[in-house]
Amino acid sequence: xxxxxxxxxxxxxxxxxxxxxxxxxxxxxxxxxxxxxxxxxxxxxxxxxxxxxxxxxxxxxxxxxxxxxxxxxxxxxxxxxxxxxxxxxxxxxxxxxxxxxxxxxxxxxxxxxxxxxxxxxxxxxxxxxxxxxxxxxxxxxxxxxxxxxx
Amino acid sequence: xxxxxxxxxxxxxxxxxxxxxxxxxxxxxxxxxxxxxxxxxxxxxxxxxxxxxxxxxxxxxxxxxxxxxxxxxxxxxxxxxxxxxxxxxxxxxxxxxxxxxxxxxxxxxxxxxxxxxxxxxxxxxxxxxxxxxxxxxxxxxxxxxxxxxx
Numbered sequence: 001x002x003x004x005x006x007x008x009x010x011x012x013x014x015x016x017x018x019x020x021x022x023x024x025x026x027x028x029x030x031x032x033x034x035x036x037x038x039x040x041x042x043x044x045x046x047x048x049x050x051x052x053x054x055x056x057x058x059x060x061x062x063x064x065x066x067x068x069x070x071x072x073x074x075x076x077x078x079x080x081x082x083x084x085x086x087x088x089x090x091x092x093x094x095x096x097x098x099x100x101x102x103x104x105x106x107x108x109x110x111x112x113x114x115x116x117x118x119x120x121x122x123x124x125x126x127x128x129x130x131x132x133x134x135x136x137x138x139x140x141x142x143x144x145x146x147x148x149x150x
Numbered sequence: 151x152x153x154x155x156x157x158x159x160x161x162x163x164x165x166x167x168x169x170x171x172x173x174x175x176x177x178x179x180x181x182x183x184x185x186x187x188x189x190x191x192x193x194x195x196x197x198x199x200x201x202x203x204x205x206x207x208x209x210x211x212x213x214x215x216x217x218x219x220x221x222x223x224x225x226x227x228x229x230x231x232x233x234x235x236x237x238x239x240x241x242x243x244x245x246x247x248x249x250x251x252x253x254x255x256x257x258x259x260x261x262x263x264x265x266x267x268x269x270x271x272x273x274x275x276x277x278x279x280x281x282x283x284x285x286x287x288x289x290x291x292x293x294x295x296x297x298x299x300x
Binding site: 009014017018021027030031032038039041042043045046049050051052054068070072073074075076077078079080081084086087108111112116117118119120121122123124125131134135137138139140141142143144145146147148149150 | 164167168171177180181182188189191192193195196199200201202204218220222223224225226227228229230231234236237258261262266267268269270271272273274275281284285287288289290291292293294295296297298299300
């Protein structure tokens with residue numbers, strides 16, 4: 001097994017990312033892997049936004065994981081900068097391999113490098129296995145996550 | 151009662167904002183209203199970050215509310231741009247006045263203007279009154295919010 005590389009997303013990664021987003025009980029209902037147009041437009045928006053780190057994990061030339069890290073400066077908690085992790089996906093063949101831990105650890109380390117004192121994320125209430133995963137990594141389930149669809 | 155204005159934060163607003171952040175069961179333990187230095191540095195970081203909208207609600211020259219809105223482009227959900235609301239505070243004298251609803255409505259309207267299809271926020275599990283408030287505004291408590299302190 002080759003070395004794991006975690007690097008920024010480029011356009012060529014988009015099909016593999018969308019494949020992972022769609023290969024998921026929730027994602028299957030809300031992604032469109034047959035039409036990449038909205039994803040390519042979204043990649044342009046992400047790439048031009050500072051404070052955004054849209055990453056892939058790559059091994060032996062294959063994209064096997066992804067996550068998005070956003071750095072958010074703010075006034076509360078004595079001017080704490082926080083980070084938010086979104087859109088964590090691990091390729092089906094790699095689940096249970098420890099890759100999820102490596103990706104989240106990358107996000108934690110990068111958050112520290114960027115001066116964050118807090119890392120946060122939300123996980124759908126149905127993803128109980130993911131909840132145990134985050135708790136093992138030291139995250140505390142201290143909040144309720146609300147969403148409003150526009 | 152004068153008109154309500156919702157506008158971007160300037161340095162002169164910081165003492166009033168920190169006062170509101172600290173006037174709260176959770177905030178009392180983690181803010182330092184007697185030393186504004188870290189907050190002024192944080193305001194510089196927020197002001198230089200695009201996609202950040204740190205706002206105050208002002209009436210008759212007084213700051214009576216605040217929130218922070220962050221716009222986050224992303225690939226998931228067919229390239230959905232989402233927004234995140236953080237650090238919502240209403241001055242003690244204004245609670246129950248409908249100001250919270252006006253502030254959140256501003257954030258929803260601004261999110262729509264910025265092309266967001268989703269607005270999200272987290273609220274400490276102990277803030278049950280806030281949870282009912284967000285549900286009345288149409289938010290769904292669909293997620294668990296995790297935090298890791300660095």
